[in-house]
Amino acid sequence: MTAPEVAGEVLLRARRRLSRAISRASDSPQSTYVSDADLRRSLGEQSLAGVAFRICNSLEPHLTQGLADLETTVTTVKEFFPEAVAASRLEAEAILDHRITLFSHEYELGSRIDWHRDPQANLQWPLLHFTHVPLVMGRGADVRVVWELNRLHHFVTLGRAYSLTNDERYAEEFLLQLASWYEDNPPRFGVNWMIGMEVAIRAVNIIAALEMFRGSPNMTDEAIELILKMLISHGRFIRDNLEFSYRGASNHYLSDLIGLFVIGITMPELREASGWVSYSARRLLKEMDRQVLADGVDYEGSIGYHRFVVELFALFFSISQANGLEIPGRYWGRMEAMFDFVRYYLKPDGTAPIVGDSDDGRLLKFKARPADDHSYLMSVAAVLIEKETFKQSSRIDEEALWWFGLRGREAFESLAISEQPPSSRAFRESQIFIQRSANPEVPLYAIIDCGDHGLRGHGSHAHSDALSIEVFALNRTFLRDPGTCVYTASERKRNLFRSTGYHNTVRIDSEEISQTREGELFAFIQNVRPQVNLWESTAERDVLDAEHQAYERLAQPVTHRRVITLDKREGHWTIQDFFTGEGRHRFEFFFNFDVGLEVTLDPANHATARDASAALIIIPASDHKLDAKIEARWVSPAYGLRLNSSAIIYSLTAKVPLAVSFQLLASKGE
Structure with a gap:
């Protein structure tokens, strides 16, 4: 941080402490609700009846273009996805019974x-x-489970079902739960008002649900009044509790800003609306400059959070476009680069790898999807960017219809299907590297993390995973990152899932690559940023040569250099690990497998991980004898979920310099 930034951070925190102290002294659960008089003042010359008429009669402005012309959107969804009607009804019936899916x-x-x-x-x-x-x-x-419930994504699930079925029970349930939430959550009191991010995401989902239920006879002036009071209190809380920091703002601050922007745009009658829009729009662009690297990757070092940030900015861009708010061309270029990173990191089966944390956070969920399914973003990108590169199939995804409606369908259908599948790619600023073979018969894919701890070294959602590799071959994932499991529920589990041993890299002397400090769940003691020596990609092979100096801190320091080569002709990887420095050390080489694989070791210490259709064989090579063992592991494909898996750990104790290599061979099952 620069000297002015340090001074600014000190002043910011002092003002925040003073503001919160005043709030504590003056607030009570009875006094913080928006009163009738306060609502009238906020509406000014506008009448409640007039606002309700605008909303219920589908007059501008709207959250998305798909929700603007809801009737046409619903018709299109039914045409393209006839199964959506029954599926949405099943989800809505569960919500009527208060059976709600979280993660x-x-x-x-x-x-x-x-x-x-x-x-x-x-x-x-x-x-x-x-x-x-x-x-x-x-x-x-x-607390993340509580917050997920209170983001009110299930209101949009109910709204989708109502739009597709016109079942008034769903509208009634929406209003009953909304009133219950309002009564039980006085503004600025309780777990659901702890941070602006949660308030902002909830506000966006309330507005989306309102758009979907606006045609219901249950949507009376009284119902609109309740929602307006909620949105006023949400907007004011966000504005008073922005999660900005000179040290490193994150997706939290972006969420705050999109919440303010959405409330202000969709509720222009409110006195504060224009101020919220102008304030947030300027800062969203400023944060895009700061938080999105030149290669299009979110700077927090997490693919899960990249997806979330893509949704935030995509909504901002689409609303701005629909409302005539100009965004300079260079920001459109950055938005395209963000989508392009998604296009490259998606595996051949359309699922996303995991690099860093993933709490499955979303802004809007128009359709239920597995946590690792980011593929819908390609349809959103194709329409928003209007580029065939992102059109991966002939059928638009349902989410893009709710986002863009008929215009989106027409724009999507006007594009040719991309004939250029993603190739190997270096994302040099984020230092994430993707290797691919072009052979459709033997699809091979790897993603290697050489990035630092994120937030330009300050860290938040990175793992202790320098030089770790995730491997996909023959239509399934073999080597994988373990995921997140939990945040605050268990410090032990939190640190286990972000540990070196749970990633496909090397640990020296039982020391973590990135050291943790007790009680700090979102940071490491010191940043680790590997050095990339070479990236070379040709038709025959991809080569990544990188090293890190995290173990220079040892009494006898060691540098770990790793060279990963994908031989595209022969269809295999070679991983070469080189260690230089001083002394004798214990080295552990971790290979952590996906769930559903049978993992075995033969007498020659060749490891095999297989299912019914494919196998990955790991063949070690060293001048020293390697010990090998199979160890139980956990994999967390979704937040809060743990599934049994296995790891192979090769180890030896030796002096440096040392070289160890492994060959990874993919083969079809018998």
């Missing part, structure tokens, strides 16, 4: 939903002023 698990929440309770740990957060609410409650309780 990968369906919870029965009882006759009256407790909006402050973690349903998995059965532990309730206290209704305290937001400045006093604890983040960690213990007993395995996870």
Whole structure:
């Protein structure tokens, strides 16, 4: 940080402490609701009836173009996805019964939903002023689960079902749950007002649901009044509690800004609306310069959070486009680069790899998808950027219809299907490298993480995974990153899943590549940024040569250099690990496998991981004898979910310099 930034951060924190102290002293659960008089002042010369008429009669402005002409969008969705009607009804019926899916698990929440309770740990957060609410409650309780419920994504699920079926029970349930939430969550009190990000995402989902239910006879002036009061309190809270930092703003601050922007754009009658729009629009572009690297990758060092940030900026760009707000061309270029990173990192089966944390965070969920399915972003990109590069199939994804409506369908159909599949690619600023073979008969894919801890070294969502590789071959993932599992529910699990041993790299002397400090769940002690020596990609092979100096801190320092070569002609990888420095050390080479694989070792210490259709064989080579063992592992394909898997660990104790290599061969099953 520069001297002015340090001074600015000190002043910012002092002002924040003062503001929160004043809020604590003056707030009470009864006094923080938006009153009738306050609503009238906010509306000014506009009447509540007039605002309700605009909303219910589908007059501009709207959250998305697909929601603007809802009737045409619904017709198109039914035409392209006739199965969506029955699927949406099943989801909505579960919500009527208060069976709500959070991440990968369906919870029965009882006759009256407790909006402050973690349903998995059965532990309730206290209704305290937001400045006093604890983040960690213990007993395995996870605030992220509570927040996921209170982002109210299931309101959009109900709205989709209502739009496709016109079943008034869904509109009634939406309003009943909305009133329940309003009553149980006085502004600035409780776990659901702890941070602006959660407030902002909730506001966007309330507005999306309102758009989908606006034609219901249940959407009375009284219902609109309740929603307006909620949105005013949400907007004011966000504006007063922006999660900006000179040290390193993140997706939290971006969420704050998109929340303000969406409330301001869609509710222009509010007194604060124009100020919220102008404030947030300028800063969203400024943060795009800061948080999105030149190669299009979000600077937090996480593919899961890259997807989330893509959704934030895509909504900002699409709303701006629909409302005539000009965005300079260079930002459109950065938006295209963000989508292009998605296009390259998607595996041949359309799923996303995991690099760094992933809490499955989304802005809008118009359709339920597995956590690793980012493929819908290609349809969104094709329409928003209007480029055939992103058109991966002849059928538009359902999400793009809710985003863009008939115009989106027409734009998508006017594009030719891309005949240029993604190739190997170096994302040099983020230092993420993707290797691919062009042979459709033997699709090979690897992604290698040579990035630092994110936030330009300050860290937040990175793992202890320098030079780690994820491998996909013959239509399935073999070597993989373990995922996240949990954040605050368990420090032990949190650190286990981001540990070196859970990634496909090398550990020396049982020391983590990136050291943790007790109680710090989103940072490491010191940044690690590998040095890339060579990236070469030809028709015959891809070669990545990189090294890191994290183990220079040892009493007898060591540098780890790794060369990963994909031989595209022969269809195999070679991983060469070189160690230089001083002394004698213990080296452990980790190969962590996906779920559903049978992992074996033969007498020659050749490892095989196989399912019914394919296998990956790992053949070690060294001048020294390598020990090998199979060890139990966990994989977390979705937040909060753990599945059994296995790892092969090769190890030896030797002096440096040392060279060890492995050949990875993919073969079809018998």
